[in-house]
Structures are given as structure tokens and as C-alpha cells.
Amino acid sequence: MSGPITITSPQQLSTLLSSSRIVVVKFYNEWNAMSETISAVYDSLADQISRPGAVTFAKVNAEQQPQIAQSYQVASLPAFIIFKTGSVLQKINGANTRQLHEAIKRLAAEANSDEASDDFGGAGSSSGSGGAWLGASLPRGYTDVTDQVDVRGLDLLNADSEFGTVRTLFETSAPKSLGKGKGKGASTGGEAKPDWVESDVDEQLMLYIPFTSTLKVHTIQITSLPPTSNDDDDDDDDDDDEAPVRPKTVHIYTNKQHNLGFEEAEDITATQTIELKPSDWDAKTGTAKLELRFVKFQSVSSLVLFVADGEGESEKTRIDRIHIIGESGEKRDMGKLEKVGHDD
Structure with a gap:
């Protein structure tokens, strides 16, 4: 710096x-x-x-x-x-x-x-002393507004605790799986810690993303780097462990006060639903761009991303990074942050 x-x-x-x-x-x-x-x-x-x-x-x-x-x-x-x-x-x-x-x-x-074009085919960006890694190019006229995510209020349901936390998804560094140790996480305290998120009991994930300002959201970038048959390592998993896959169907909800339950989400009409195809994922960075109906995302204080299923038959879904692309607006008066629980 x-x-x-x-x-x-x-x-x-x-x-x-x-x-x-x-x-x-x-x-x-x-x-x-x-x-x-x-x-x-x-x-x-x-x-x-x-x-x-x-x-x-x-x-x-x-x-x-x-x-x-x-x-x-x-x-x-x-x-x-x-x-x-x-x-x-x-x-x-x-x-x-x-x-x-x-x-x-x-x-x-x-x-x-x-x-970063030499390393990632012109699609991504690397994190240096300033600026965050991006898995895909930015649409003209818009910026990476991921720094407006209120990390204190993030909530992720059905995540396997053996992998990264919800904050891992918004790290500014490139996923370690793009480096030499493909499939490996960052080393913490001498022990490899995966720097991605995987679902637990089935392929579904429910992510609540509050913002510190009101945003206009143009695109959501999702990076997912599951192991392939060409990978040399097996992530130290047992041979019979089921390999994770990329998200397929993503329901997006705006301006919720808290995270949704899985049954609740199925009863609510999403602001937009996107079904990702294999061709949507960049071959170099493992990133897909969820291009939104911009008119519906003009004054966004929070997002809920519901990954309803993944590619193929696997019951594990993996996400490495998420970036929010758009325009930042007025700062919100966050007041006292209160965790919303489900207890009576």
C-alpha cells in the first residue's frame, strides 16, 4: 500500500x-x-x-x-x-x-x-494490495459493490461445518482452488482449511445477504470449483464420499428482514429465478454471471439466494465466492443489529 x-x-x-x-x-x-x-x-x-x-x-x-x-x-x-x-x-x-x-x-x-488476463483467460482479476479478485469481467458502467455486504448479518442454512463459513463466500482473495493446490483450502494453524462452502444434508443452500447501503444490483457472480475427474487429489475425503457439484437453480428474493426457511421459500414467489447451464460457467475461473432483471433490483437492502438444486445427481453443492455487481446508494441506518432466531 x-x-x-x-x-x-x-x-x-x-x-x-x-x-x-x-x-x-x-x-x-x-x-x-x-x-x-x-x-x-x-x-x-x-x-x-x-x-x-x-x-x-x-x-x-x-x-x-x-x-x-x-x-x-x-x-x-x-x-x-x-x-x-x-x-x-x-x-x-x-x-x-x-x-x-x-x-x-x-x-x-x-x-x-x-x-489477470494471462492467468485466467481475461475473465478474472487478482487481488493485490488494493482491489478484490473477480471471477468475471464487470458490465460497463457498474462496479463490484460486495464491500457493501453487512457481514455481521450474514446467515447460511444447511452448510457443512467442516468447510468454510458464510464469510468465506465474500473473501476478497482468489479461491485457493485456482492455484496449485486445486481443491485444497488455505492453511490455518498448520491444518488445511477449505476456503469454500458445501451443503450438508442435501444439495440446497439458503443464503441471506444484508447490505450496509441501498443498492442497485445488476449482476451476481457465483464462483464454484468442484473437483473434476482430472484432479490429482481427492481433498483427503474417503473414496466413497460424494463429490460436490455446482449450483443449478437459484431463486433470488429481495428486501427480506431475515433469512427464509426452506419450506417458506418454496411458498414465496422469487423476485427472479435463474437456471444455470454448464455453458454458463467460465472454464478458467469457474464463475457464472447471474444477470438480473435490473428494473426489479433498483432499491435493494438485502438478498436471499436459495440454491434449490445442483448439477447432476449429487446431494452436495459447492460455492467458493460470491460477488455483487451494481451501484451503491445511500447508507442505511443499521441501528442495533439483532439476530433473528427461531425460538419462541
Whole structure:
């Protein structure tokens, strides 16, 4: 992680633009109140998202470097210019933190996708010092808003406790099964811990996802990497253990106050039901894109994903990662989080 680079000459900026895929430049002066207000936000984004050669943050004191400010027609401060491969892509004027944050997150995700193309066929993105791994490319104009998931309120029914927890699904790192140890989990305390979720008594899973802000949800990315006949290892399972499969039928419900029971879900009409085909799964990353009817997902405070069945005859379903793609809106007043139980 690193903060913004201070630009002291036009030559330095020119060199930077040629050495980093994406460059974000803040124009400011020290006496401008709005410049000072947004400074902490900008520095925080730089710390989170900067990656050498991919995403670089810089700052230009417009009074000390008038030539640079004039060359990019910077008239009011603060101002932000986003460059991609050396060309101006977007200008943002004023202390609009939301617009700045959304623009930078979108471009950082694009940079991740470009960077990972050699490893994952151009579909995914790798997690560096900033930016999360993605299993598929982003639709134009939308960002990965998985960071808006309220992890405190997540709930997963019918999950096998020998595997990962519900929070595993929203980890920002790439699944370990994409690496050399295919099918193996991350090592914790010297013991391999699977970094995916599997169903328990049958193939069904019920996942409740609350958000910290109201979202417009465009796409849900689901990554599932069950072992294949070509895998060398057997995940240390007994030979007669049933291999897990990918989800097939997924029912999606919006704006529920808590998770649904399995019988309850079957009695409620889903906001949308998607049936995944084998061809929907990317061969490199094991990711399928659930493209939603966007008009029905315009003001979403929570989602319930009901995996009703899986591919084939197996009674175990596996999910490695989930990403929510769309637009973030106003923060919700979460109040006191209370766990909803089923006891009387």
C-alpha cells in the first residue's frame, strides 16, 4: 500500500503516465477548504487501491505547478483527472467523494481484469494490495459493490461445518482452488482449511445477504470449483464420499428482514429465478454471471439466494465466492443489529 505521489514537474507526471495503466491525479492548493476536506478520503483510496504499474495515485499543487494545471484546463479546485494508458478518461470537479469513489473502484476493477488476463483467460482479476479478485469481467458502467455486504448479518442454512463459513463466500482473495493446490483450502494453524462452502444434508443452500447501503444490483457472480475427474487429489475425503457439484437453480428474493426457511421459500414467489447451464460457467475461473432483471433490483437492502438444486445427481453443492455487481446508494441506518432466531 502507498499514498499519492507528489508531482513536482511535468516530466515526472509524463513518466508516471507511461509507467502505470491507470493514474488518478488530484489538483489542489493548501488554502482551499474543499481540497482539505477530501484529502483524507483521497489518501485512504490511494492506500487501499494503489498497485505498482496498475493503479497509481498522484497529487499536484496547482499553485506550485501552474503549467500542469493549465495544460489540463484545471480551473476550479479540487479537481481530479483519471488517466488510462496515458489518456484522459474522466474529470471530476469539486469534493464529490461518492463520484470519485465509484469512478476509482470501477477503474481499479478494470485494471485487475486486465492484469489477470494471462492467468485466467481475461475473465478474472487478482487481488493485490488494493482491489478484490473477480471471477468475471464487470458490465460497463457498474462496479463490484460486495464491500457493501453487512457481514455481521450474514446467515447460511444447511452448510457443512467442516468447510468454510458464510464469510468465506465474500473473501476478497482468489479461491485457493485456482492455484496449485486445486481443491485444497488455505492453511490455518498448520491444518488445511477449505476456503469454500458445501451443503450438508442435501444439495440446497439458503443464503441471506444484508447490505450496509441501498443498492442497485445488476449482476451476481457465483464462483464454484468442484473437483473434476482430472484432479490429482481427492481433498483427503474417503473414496466413497460424494463429490460436490455446482449450483443449478437459484431463486433470488429481495428486501427480506431475515433469512427464509426452506419450506417458506418454496411458498414465496422469487423476485427472479435463474437456471444455470454448464455453458454458463467460465472454464478458467469457474464463475457464472447471474444477470438480473435490473428494473426489479433498483432499491435493494438485502438478498436471499436459495440454491434449490445442483448439477447432476449429487446431494452436495459447492460455492467458493460470491460477488455483487451494481451501484451503491445511500447508507442505511443499521441501528442495533439483532439476530433473528427461531425460538419462541
